Amino acid sequence: MPAADGLNSDGTSAWLDWRPSTPEQRTQFGDQLVADVQQLFDQVTDADFSVSLSDISNGAIGLLDEVATGKISGEEDWWSHTDLTDFAANVDGASVAFGNVQKLAAQSDEGAKLAEEIETQFDALERVLAQYGSIEAGFTPYDQLTDAQRKQLSDAVNALAEPLSQLTSTVLGL
Amino acid sequence: MTEPDATPTPDASFSRRGLLGLAAAGGIGAVAGLAAGAAIASAPDATGGTPASARYPFFGEHQAGITTPAQDRLHFAAFDLAPDATRDDLASLLADWTEAAARLTQGLEVGEAGAVGGSPYAPPDDTGEALGLPASGLTITFGFGPTLFGTADGVDRFRLAARRPAALEPLPRFSGDALVPERSGGDLCIQACADDPQVAVHAIRNLSRIAFGRAMLRWSQLGFGRTSSTSTSQTTPRNLFGFKDGTANIKAEEPDAVAEHVWVSREQGPEWLVGGSYLVARRIRMIIESWDRVQLAEQEALFGRTKGEGGPMSGGGEFAAIDLAATARDGSPVIARDAHVRLAHPETNGGIRLLRRGYNFVDGNDALGRLDAGLFFLSFQNDPEHFVTVQRSLASDGLNEYLKHVGSAVFAIPPGAHEGDSIGDTLLN
Numbered sequence: 131m132p133a134a135d136g137l138n139s140d141g142t143s144a145w146l147d148w149r150p151s152t153p154e155q156r157t158q159f160g161d162q163l164v165a166d167v168q169q170l171f172d173q174v175t176d177a178d179f180s181v182s183l184s185d186i187s188n189g190a191i192g193l194l195d196e197v198a199t200g201k202i203s204g205e206e207d208w209w210s211h212t213d214l215t216d217f218a219a220n221v222d223g224a225s226v227a228f229g230n231v232q233k234l235a236a237q238s239d240e241g242a243k244l245a246e247e248i249e250t251q252f253d254a255l256e257r258v259l260a261q262y263g264s265i266e267a268g269f270t271p272y273d274q275l276t277d278a279q280r281k282q283l284s285d286a287v288n289a290l291a292e293p294l295s296q297l298t299s300t301v302l303g304l
Numbered sequence: 305m306t307e308p309d310a311t312p313t314p315d316a317s318f319s320r321r322g323l324l325g326l327a328a329a330g331g332i333g334a335v336a337g338l339a340a341g342a343a344i345a346s347a348p349d350a351t352g353g354t355p356a357s358a359r360y361p362f363f364g365e366h367q368a369g370i371t372t373p374a375q376d377r378l379h380f381a382a383f384d385l386a387p388d389a390t391r392d393d394l395a396s397l398l399a400d401w402t403e404a405a406a407r408l409t410q411g412l413e414v415g416e417a418g419a420v421g422g423s424p425y426a427p428p429d430d431t432g433e434a435l436g437l438p439a440s441g442l443t444i445t446f447g448f449g450p451t452l453f454g455t456a457d458g459v460d461r462f463r464l465a466a467r468r469p470a471a472l473e474p475l476p477r478f479s480g481d482a483l484v485p486e487r488s489g490g491d492l493c494i495q496a497c498a499d500d501p502q503v504a505v506h507a508i509r510n511l512s513r514i515a516f517g518r519a520m521l522r523w524s525q526l527g528f529g530r531t532s533s534t535s536t537s538q539t540t541p542r543n544l545f546g547f548k549d550g551t552a553n554i555k556a557e558e559p560d561a562v563a564e565h566v567w568v569s570r571e572q573g574p575e576w577l578v579g580g581s582y583l584v585a586r587r588i589r590m591i592i593e594s595w596d597r598v599q600l601a602e603q604e605a606l607f608g609r610t611k612g613e614g615g616p617m618s619g620g621g622e623f624a625a626i627d628l629a630a631t632a633r634d635g636s637p638v639i640a641r642d643a644h645v646r647l648a649h650p651e652t653n654g655g656i657r658l659l660r661r662g663y664n665f666v667d668g669n670d671a672l673g674r675l676d677a678g679l680f681f682l683s684f685q686n687d688p689e690h691f692v693t694v695q696r697s698l699a700s701d702g703l704n705e706y707l708k709h710v711g712s713a714v715f716a717i718p719p720g721a722h723e724g725d726s727i728g729d730t731l732l733n
């Protein structure tokens with residue numbers, strides 16, 4: 131069972147579980163994540179705050195990695211054709227988590243550059259996704275996408291995942 | 305760099321690991337300087353290859369990897385710029401690639417933190433599979449495809465249309481072409497050659513990683529054995545038809561031929577490409593199962609050379625001159641009309657010579673259980689039209705029955721960069 135914050139104790143995403151979550155669960159995870167993040171944010175002065183912060187940014191990284199390894203290849207679509215919805219939910223989750231550490235990350239010049247790059251790539255990925263629908267209105271079934279369209283999604287995920295993978299060490303300043 | 309390109313340094317202790325401290329202390333400039341200073345002439349080993357520790361300078365008048373003695377292994381990759389990439393993205397990518405290539409070719413890790421020296425909370429800078437391996441003669445050669453200067457539908461994404469060399473056009477269709485678009489073309493290319501396959505793959509992998517967000521892989525090709533020699537110091541290798549390949553190739557020791565046929569001259573222009581070249585890449589599938597049932601005499605007639613020594617059918621050893629006019633007693637030509645070397649020979653093609661630098665490949669097998677094998681043909685010439693002329697002449701080549709061209713690309717190869725500059729500066733600035 132996923133922990134309440136949607137993150138496993140090792141910081142990876144609990145959504146790696148193969149079972150597709152329901153929209154309600156997802157909203158719940160999301161709300162909980164935001165609440166937890168807020169709490170962590172308040173505890174920034176705490177001695178062990180760095181561990182919590184890395185959980186958040188690792189959570190963002192994990193959500194996107196899950197997209198890159200599972201959702202893009204189409205491997206997860208054996209139970210339904212709605213995996214662009216999962217895809218978009220992961221991107222949203224990663225975006226929320228990123229948003230909460232963005233300010234911290236941007237404290238150094240290097241961090242500010244990284245945060246800006248991550249933001250740009252989130253926007254770009256969201257634009258590509260938006261071609262196929264929205265979480266509210268639903269998405270084109272993934273199996274109707276051409277290989278070229280899948281590659282475009284995959285390219286956009288890689289473009290985001292690469293700078294995002296640097297986020298934890300930048301946030302921690304370690 | 306002056307021809308012949310560079311001389312390998314026989315210093316096996318000069319490994320990635322050994323250089324870590326040095327790089328940290330002096331930065332890449334100091335290391336490159338040291339490398340150049342240490343580049344003293346050394347005889348290649350007895351097998352005619354280059355020692356595993358060979359190290360070629362990255363910076364110079366011409367890019368390395370052209371007249372450099374052909375290394376044993378290849379990883380070639382073609383990239384497309386991201387749909388929203390800007391001219392600044394292109395410039396920053398080329399600068400980052402240059403910096404990385406300058407390090408990798410010296411046997412260093414891709415960045416200073418390396419595979420294990422960075423933050424435990426960040427993914428390693430370098431992917432790590434080349435840790436402890438020497439430079440292995442690695443060269444990294446960059447090229448620009450026609451689409452960089454304008455897409456097929458005329459969009460000038462990087463404000464480069466005015467700088468496109470007139471000669472840089474997509475290749476025309478040739479008879480027998482069975483090209484697969486996904487294996488053809490590309491905005492940019494990187495040729496990584498090394499004597500260790502792990503080193504060549506490590507280079508492409510890390511350079512692809514640097515490119516994410518700005519450019520992404522379009523197609524790539526591994527080559528496991530060279531099919532050419534580009535230096536008289538090398539023995540002639542064999543292609544997968546079993547014939548010596550590279551005998552009559554342009555060699556680094558012929559500076560006049562290299563200047564005449566390989567480097568773009570000032571008269572040819574454009575100015576930014578002077579000292580550069582053009583690269584043609586063709587993925588040529590060999591139907592080897594059929595070929596292997598061809599009788600020896602027929603195989604030799606199809607090439608116009610003997611299979612054992614590789615001498616011309618008109619007589620003499622491997623390096624004897626071909627006599628295309630020689631006739632048998634019955635008056636028929638000794639070198640058949642449809643023999644590969646007759647049709648490819650300079651005499652048949654108005655004096656044209658190509659610098660060939662191809663590799664054997666076997667990419668598993670096809671659905672019919674035939675090896676997906678062949679020759680990844682690479683040639684450097686100072687006008688792509690030279691390749692076109694020879695390839696058109698080869699339309700009646702008897703070998704064609706056993707060949708299928710499935711991938712094709714052409715790239716302008718900019719001149720080398722001087723230390724402190726980046727590859728492509730002459731184009732962009």
Ligand code: HEM
Binds near residue numbers: 549553588681694707
């Ligand atoms: C899989 C296809 C091919 C095979 C197996 C092959 C093999 C060979 C061999 C064995 C030789 C004789 C040795 C030597 O001088 O290097 C040769 C020569 C040559 N080949 Fe090819 N070749 C292939 C494709 C091509 C293509 C596509 C071109 C260019 C369009 C080309 C151009 C030449 C040239 C210029 C020579 C030297 C001819 C001379 O000066 O005598 N080859 N090739």
